[in-house]
Amino acid sequence: MSMELLLSEAKTATLWLDPALAAGDHPVSVRFTCEDSDSGHDFDPNSTESGCSILQLERNRYDFTLGPANGSKVEITVIASGSEPGKQQLVGHVLGQRALKDGKNITVDATKAYISVNVGRSSAILIVSAIVGWIYFAAWSISFYPQIWENFKRRSVVGLNFDYVALNITGFLSYSAYNIALKYVPKVEAEFFHRHPRSQNPIELNDVVFGIHAAFATLVVIVQCFIYERGTQTVSWFSRIFLAVVWSAYIVIAIVIQFSDVISLLTFVYVFSYVKLAITLIKYIPQGYFNYQRKSTVGWSIGNIFLDFTGGLLSMFQMFLLAYNYNDWPTIMNNFTKFGLGLISILFDVFFLVQHYVLYRHSGADHSSQSTLISGGGEFPHEHRTSLSKEEEEKLAVAGERASVPTLVRNLSKGLEPQQA
Missing domain, CATH: 2.60.40.10 (Immunoglobulins)
Structure with missing residues (x-):
């Protein structure tokens, strides 16, 4: 107790x-x-x-x-x-x-x-810590919906990197499997307490709910990737091979456990958590590089980043708050995996904010100016054209055909008018 x-x-x-x-x-x-x-x-x-x-x-x-x-x-x-x-x-x-x-x-x-x-030291610190915990839980839970809304509003997933989505769904399914097994499978829990006889089960109900909810929200995004305009985007070969290795390993280990005692069930459950940690380390890289290639963040919801940044910052703040309250600073280094991953996620969030507001801050303006280029009979630069859905391009193209001839006649007539002395 x-x-x-x-x-x-x-x-x-x-x-x-x-x-x-x-x-x-x-x-x-x-x-x-x-x-x-x-x-x-x-x-x-x-x-x-x-x-x-x-x-x-x-x-x-x-x-x-x-x-x-x-x-x-x-x-x-x-x-x-x-x-x-x-x-x-x-x-x-x-x-x-x-x-x-x-x-x-x-x-x-x-x-x-x-x-x-x-x-x-203080009950007030514990109250603040509990409030902070619920806020970052809410921020992380809501963070999936700005991207879903962005896709729905544009009827397009152009700008959302498919590697990020594929890695995300595997990560959250693995995270959910780890939480559910350690929390609700008696054999796994018994083995955990056998290894750690004086430890508390680290999984809480909100961990289970968050993992399942995150997997569900990512599945919604995957459905959007199938039904909305996606341009020429696909999952890269690197991600396909990586995910094939992960899921094949899950199947092989499950078979080995079924017919031998070489690997314990708890070790198998830990593998799910290791995969989740590895995916958290790499999942943002494809989206960041994709934004760099396009020189644009159009299609990648910045609301998702704000909420993820808020959740990560408050999570780390809570760790320091509890370490101070219990004079337990070594815990942060002892749990360096959680601390390190939280820090890496925050650094990626800062990188995306810099891309959106500094490096490619005019990408939205470029997006709106494309209609002007087409209506004047001009050609889109390729990197800007990928920011529009097929339906949007067709509408702008029709508008360009209708406007190009009258615009040309008006320009010629202006050029033929006599100039005032």
């Missing part, structure tokens, strides 16, 4: 003994020590040191006895001591073995006898 405390605050937890063990002849003695990680350390029953630095137990009592005399349960009062916040685990260790009535000895399993204690 976990416990949240503020400095100098105290809370009570209950330690229970299994009823089957409580019926024996001898009570069970348990000693609590403080440890800093889920890996634990070698317990020395002869040591009198508790190892507790940021917390203590009431009356400095760390040894407890459970049995029929006390109803097989004891109340443990945890106090946040000192002036420094932090995180520690209060871990129970059984002293020796215990004889049952039939004379057999049994070792009591105490793997669940622990409390993860977080001592924070």
Whole structure:
């Protein structure tokens, strides 16, 4: 279990003994020590040191006895001591073995006898952190819809790179599979707790909902790619080969797991998360290069980038906020994958904002000036022509045919008029 405390605050937890063990002849003695990680350390029953630095137990009592005399349960009062916040685990260790009535000895399993204690500086920081968490969750969830609306409004997906879409759907399907398996598949969860006996399941319900929603929104974009004007865009051979390798690996590993014990089910689930991390690293590159080739961001929704940037920035802000509240700065480096990927996503967002507002800020004006070029009988530059849908080009071409002759006659007549002295 976990416990949240503020400095100098105290809370009570209950330690229970299994009823089957409580019926024996001898009570069970348990000693609590403080440890800093889920890996634990070698317990020395002869040591009198508790190892507790940021917390203590009431009356400095760390040894407890459970049995029929006390109803097989004891109340443990945890106090946040000192002036420094932090995180520690209060871990129970059984002293020796215990004889049952039939004379057999049994070792009591105490793997669940622990409390993860977080001592924070301020409850206000926790409230702000929760609000920030919901804001960035909303920003990331909504970030898919500006691109969907942009495609719908233009009836075109020209300008949206198909490699980005293909990588995205594989990434979010993998992310969803990882979340669902670790959260709802009992065998996977049991294996996780076997490897990490004093850890909490890292997957929350909002992680599952976000992954499924993201995959659904990306599928909507894929449908738009089939029904709307897409020009000559296709998925590149690099992405096709990469995705073929990924999905083939999923199938092969699933078959291996079915017929052997070479790879555990939890390891297979971790593979889904590794693929998601790899895709997050590379998925923005094709779109950025595509914008560079076209010298335009037309068709690539900047609203998506603003929301993604907002979500990423707030996510990192929350990490620093919690690190400060619990004086737990090493956590950021220990979870460098999450921190690093968040930072990379923000850097890509900044790059796209620079493309849109600095490097190719006139691409929208070029887009609107194309009708003027056509109506005067001119020719589109190729890079601008790809920004329009087929329907838009046909309308502008018809308008150009109608306007070209009268415009030419008016220009010639003006040229023949006598000039004033």
